[in-house]
Amino acid sequence: MKKILLIVVVIISGSLSQLNAQEAKAPASCKVYMNDKVINDVTIADALAWTELSPLTVQCDDGKIYKLETFQINYLTLKPFMNKDFGIGEGGFPILAREAIKNGNVGDTVILKEVTYIDEKGNKNTLPIISIKLK
Secondary structure: OHHHHHHHHHHHHHHHHHHHHHHOOOOOOEEEEEOOEEOOOOOHHHHHHHHOOOOOEEEEOOOOEEEEEEEEEEEEEEOOEEEEEEEEEEOOOOHHHHHHHHOOOOOOEEEEEEEEEEOOOOOEEEEOOEEEEOO
């Protein structure tokens, strides 16, 4: 009887470990977070204000707010079609990337790739690609 009880306890504890691992899965999407709220429809003015924050913040689909450490910046325009790479932002947006947003148009897209943040334990982690279509 003790062996059966021990086996049941081991199985249950293994199942709980798997559930906890599933709950801690990485976010799949993130949005601009500014002034204590998520900005869903990002205007050019919103994007400019957000790029001036240090550090930049996003809220992801896991409900957590992340402070961005580093990220690769691309700016995509549709008319004319152009994809401009602005290199790596470390803690903030480079001036030339901000100028592109300032001179941009509705429909342009700011793309942040290779996004990293530092967690509460001091470890560097990654977030998914962040795409911001200007409204």
